[in-house]
Amino acid sequence: MEEQPFWKQKTLNEMTNAEWESICDGCGLCCLNKLEEWESGDIYFTSIRCKLLDGESCQCSSYPNRWDFVPDCVQLTKQNVDEIPWLPPTCGYRLLNEGRDLYWWHPLVSGDPETVHIAGISARGRTIDETGIDVDNYEDYVVDWPLTVGDDAPKTPDEVGNR
Ligand code: SF4
Numbered sequence: 038m039e040e041q042p043f044w045k046q047k048t049l050n051e052m053t054n055a056e057w058e059s060i061c062d063g064c065g066l067c068c069l070n071k072l073e074e075w076e077s078g079d080i081y082f083t084s085i086r087c088k089l090l091d092g093e094s095c096q097c098s099s100y101p102n103r104w105d106f107v108p109d110c111v112q113l114t115k116q117n118v119d120e121i122p123w124l125p126p127t128c129g130y131r132l133l134n135e136g137r138d139l140y141w142w143h144p145l146v147s148g149d150p151e152t153v154h155i156a157g158i159s160a161r162g163r164t165i166d167e168t169g170i171d172v173d174n175y176e177d178y179v180v181d182w183p184l185t186v187g188d189d190a191p192k193t194p195d196e197v198g199n200r
């Protein structure tokens with residue numbers, strides 16, 4: 038019988054650091070600025086990306102020393118993954134934490150870091166740099182696509198070619 042991949046054999050807590058890091062699909066959605074409604078605590082995504090996020094690769098341009106530039110960058114850990122309410126529904130950590138599986142476009146499944154972009158899951162090409170945007174104007178940039186990209190995604194790699 039074929040051996041199950043590590044993310045089906047282990048809980049997030051049981052993963053090595055390298056395995057844990059690889060659960061990130063590279064979508065970049067968590068690096069978008071979010072607004073929290075003061076009274077309700079509701080959180081809204083904006084299309085404004087962190088100044089360190091590359092809008093095309095969706096990678097952090099200074100990941101090892103990001104806190105020198107973005108002191109409030111939230112590190113996702115095994116301890117806090119349960120407590121962060123704004124992880125998008127497609128996030129690999131959220132999926133596994135909820136007992137679900139990774140989708141075909143996850144680089145661990147596809148073997149290709151581009152599939153998260155090809156499937157339309159990532160933030161590639163649809164964000165704006167936060168530099169120069171007044172925080173008071175962030176509400177003009179509220180979007181819901183970070184929460185719905187999974188709904189519209191091709192269900193299989195074959196569906197990509199048919200679009
Ligand atoms: S939302 Fe999740 S999968 Fe996407 S970049 Fe952030 S941590 Fe990685």
Ligand code: SF4
Pocket residue numbers: 067068069087088089090091096097098099100103104107110111
């Ligand atoms: S500092 Fe890097 S990891 Fe943190 S939100 Fe910005 S781009 Fe994302």
